[in-house]
Amino acid sequence: MTAIETEAGTLQKGSAVGQSVPRKEDGRLVQGQGVFFDDVKRKDMGYLHFVRSPYAHATIESIDVSAALEMPGVYGTLTGDEVAILTDPFFQIAAPPGGHVKDYALAVGKVRYLGEPVVAVVAETRELARTAAEYVMVEYEPLDVLVDARAALADGAPVLHEECGGNLSYSGVWEWGDVDAAFAEADHVVSIGELHFDRFNSTPLECGGALVEYNRGTGQWTMYTNNQFPGFAAIMMGPAMRVGLDKLRIVTQDIGGGFGNKITSHPQLVVCCLLARKLKRAIQWTEWRTEFHQSMSHGNERWFENTEVAVKADGTLLGFRTKAIDDAGAYLRYEPLGGVIWSQVAAGMYKWRNIWLEFTQAMTNKAPVSPNRGYSRMQQLWFTERVIDIVAQTLDFDAVEIRRLNFVQPEDMAYETPNGCVYDSGDYPRAMDMALELIGASDIETRRAEAASRGKLLGLGIGSTLDSGTNNFGQSQLINPELQFSGNNEVATVKLDIFGEVVVTLGTTPQGQGHETTAAQVVADILHCDVDVVNVRVGHDSYWNSHAGFSGTYASQFAVTGLSAVKGAADMLAGQMVKLASMVFQCPEEAIELADGFARIKDNHEAALPFMALGAIPNANNAGFPDDPPTMNCRYVYRPPFDVPDKERKFGNLTLTYATQIHACVVEIDPETGVTEVVDYAAVDDCGVRINPQIVEGQVMGATAHAIGAALWESFVYDEDGNLLTPNFYDYHVPHALDMPPLKTGAFESPSPFTPLGTKGMGEGGGGGIHCICSGIQDALRAAGGAIVTDSHNPYHRVWEMLSHPERSRETIEVTSR
């Protein structure tokens, strides 16, 4: 099923790139020899346990730690009052009003969500720390609770952050094209009352944590942790702790999954740092599952209110208006960046040119949101996909054909969207056809009839999404013009050591994406050596000199930023190796080639220097050369080509690459119970040049499993008092082996013309499976009342409600036709 295109003249496929090389990481991991943060131990370390708020919203009347401190084996505590003295509030990305939020590492004066850390207790054992935490007496005075972002902006709503004067964190109107004209031109206007994208996250199997040491001599902290964006953590922590960034050394080796959820652990890391200094011992903090669910990095919940869609008689989509209301939770840890990130894919995969979107973000008494796989884009992509399917059903268009008609076409590439983003390459119709063929769409009516004979409703779903990768951080200025961020960067160093070892150091923090392997593949092809002889350093260390401001692993960018840096550094090293060989052989550089692990004279293979010789000369045997031999230690910073976006028009290229994923599924619904089963699934990916197709496919399959979970089972549900009702894997059901449908994958390559390797960022998957399953459910329900799917999360009870009362959702849709 896999077809490879190579029309663009990018990197020539070598012996390693493009191959499914088994991963270098696996050897240690299958033997249980990975080093995750919780595996790091220090003598006499103290175990930290957080006292967490049992209330969603309350003032802290008093805190008494004396009983805990009296317990033998308890080393000490830290309270919000101490934090407020020792640190400044974290820097806020938001402009006012959100910019007024005072966010500290522990609750100060008030708690704003259930599970918020209030006091930290450190003791000799993990168990004792937890027991001592129970002896910390905190008096609370409960306040009214706000769990609905829509209600947060109403007069009289309880206010979380008084200094903000309300619960609004960010609001802005985004308008491109001539929206009024589009609606005037439309033959049909479809109005959709309300769409809701649910709150969940990717629940990486390893929760947060760290081992933190403080050296009183140097004033330096070392954090062995699993933060996945150390550059961001450092710029949040340094100013708050009033220290320079060089005092904050962040080290990771293996990380047990991240998916964006491990970007915003900086508050907890600050607590660990303060306690390591205060108690003069290493601090070990492990977050447990219930704590993670209650407090760490939920995905952005979003409503789309009063949507209007302008449609021509032939199904051409002209534009839309909608009001997005985003729920940031209790603090703005990475927000309100979600307020702009969505606009990378404002138009989805479609050609509509006229868009009006009011984006409002509110704070509520729920866990703070943070990036989650597909961050802020999947909400927008889900919205566009829902709109397509709702328009199709309401106006009786075929769901496939209306997509085909409105897709940005391959001949339109590179395509500039109404807001100035550039879709670099791709063939959406081809990807859709491939997905439909994999799923067997041509036989769908036969299958539908067969399912009906078993009493089941069967539906075909399509979810088409973009995976926008490599951020232009200049987009942050569109929500806060005062911010001084733009562009992007990543670093790699490649060196040749004394005995000829090729050593690669990355700036990224992989959590399973196989960076060691793909980096080695790129280097091996450039140096013409075996993948096995390329050593890629494991993990991340901010003390290595391969670290730039945006270093990290997030936002689908390694294949572009990380590998372009690797390519840059490897190209430099190859040049140096050739140069050194030419110096040794006293011949022109052009006469030298790298091949089979040697630098040799092209037409005299006997004259060959092994890597060992090339490494030894500059490092250990460098006297007597007329010119300085090259250092064989090459550092390259890759900076993608970006301009600062136009703040007035909210216009500009926000990401460098756009990978395509089209998903198709077949769902079966039991009309008696609403139980929904995905019985067949296909996902097609086009992410440009694939360095390692097996790793790409692995990412696609993983993203699919996340999407299936989010569509059917996974949801952070709060009651009206702000209690999280799904705080563990009992009630937050993630897909297990038996829950996975048969899964077919397909791929082709539309190389990016904008990246050095023709690669595109991928991995997040844009929530394609969520859109796809919503689409499939709506299709299945057509035969049973024709309910409209208005929520991204459709557990059995919601499907049953749609079956029982199809008119309820249908009534929220109106059509005005000329």
Added chain:
Amino acid sequence: MNVNGTKELEASREVVWSVINDPAQMAGLMPGVEGFEIKDERHWQAKVKVPLGLGGLKMTIDFEKLEERPPEFASMNAKGKGVGALMNMTTSFALSGEGDHTSMAWAADVKIAGPVGSMGQRVLQPIINQQVENVLTALEVKVAEARAAAEAT
């Protein structure tokens, strides 16, 4: 969580009122009471061990009388604190009926926070229903005793 219902009792409103308005009597209704202390007319405190099968849940519960209109209406607030659980309950009773028959309409809004609240979400309602049933059964007995005592004097 809201729970409510109506209990029919074979006694006059005055007798029923005398039971539910007496903290000491009320203490006898609650499951697993280990200690009881009257602070003043409107406030009292109980130490209970809610029997939960897998191990009792120890709680200190502070009661506060909110409103009373003898012999037809009473409401009170109960705040419980235990390791692993916080409880906040507002409950009310409305009595109606004639002669030796009383209808007691009761309602309670129960909020439970802490690990027990989050862990036991799927079993909390059955547990509360069960505890309520125990209380009402005990109430029936107390009312019968009170009626017998009243008739004896």
Added chain:
Amino acid sequence: MEINGTSYERDVPASLLLVHFLRDDLDLTGTHVGCDTGSCGACTVQLGDEAIKSCCMLAVQADGASITTVEGLASDEGELTPLQQSFHEYHALQCGYCTPGMLMSATALLEKNPRPSEHEVKVALQGNICRCTGYWNIIEAVVAVGEKGTR
């Protein structure tokens, strides 16, 4: 108790979970913790010939028992078992956090059922959550070991 063929004798508090004993007291950190409700299976070890979750068992309950952890699979020289090799070849792991538990569940399955069907493998792995792979590569890696007849 005997772990990976070595006898250990320790005094531990009754409240200590087996998984903490393995990780913290014996430094066998290959066994992981992914939840606090016995749901995820990252802590799976073999007790005798059965896969069990070491977070749902007290260390004292394992007194006198024989336990195998992921560290007990490959040879001391680092020679992988066919199952570990198959995980490598089939890209059955990404972050590697669930992998030790997956390997222990699958090893126990293959000991009882050397040629499991796809469905039997899914059933055997139902108690192990993976958030990276979407499971299929893991399932195929286990089935392939059975088909090759080399556990």
Added chain:
Amino acid sequence: MLLREVEYARPATVEEAITLLSEHDGARALAGGQTLVNVMKARAASPDVLVDLADLTELRTISFSADQSALEIGAMVTNTMVISSSEVEVARPILAEVAATIADVQIRNRGTVGGNVCVNDPTNHYPPLLAALGATFTIRSTSGERTASAEEFFVGVYVTAVSEGELLTKISVPTRKPGTGDAMAGITLGAHGTYVASAVATVSSEGVRVALGCVSSVPVRAMVMEERLAGGDLSEAAVRAAAEGLAASLDPPSDVHANAEYRGHLAEVSAVRAVLQAAERAKG
């Protein structure tokens, strides 16, 4: 994770176990621990003394009663033992069929029948199953042995007829007579997941028994439905008619997976499906 301090004892005999349980206030029997240890991790309950029943091999047997009329399952028999038991296969295969869908392999390897019923979580599999099959429960204490029917045994969530100082030793399940069919149906959260609603039916010459799980703190018998089906007509139409009104007669709890109305509906659907499948199996 991170339990409170607790004391631990592993008695060698049932007598010793009962003595320990009765001597210590706050002592709890530890069977497979697949619920109890998790509850202790949440610190939602904290027993003072754990009496580990692991060495009581006499509670780990599956055998027949003297008159062969009942399968006697020791309280410490694990789910895995139930699944692979030839006695169960011959005498009451539904037990193995249901056991195989409880949670996952690791939990089935440790989790016991006795532990499952003593927990009596409304979503557990065995309570409605044993209620429908008419099992009896043998409870020992220092003062001797007594038996309880399922109706007597299940008292509430986490509460059973086993009181302090007592120990459940075995569960007796009537062996299947020819012409009997058993089935369990329900809705789970994902495959082999937690039940949202469940029903067990057994159909025999003596009539139909239906027990529902998840709708109350104890298994609920669908008595009206049973009576309506007493005539022996087990056609789909008859079974559906018999179930009518069942949902309305229940007062099920609401939670994040199902509100009371939906759960009641699912219980009714499950009851119909369980009876129809049991009837099919009764035909042999």
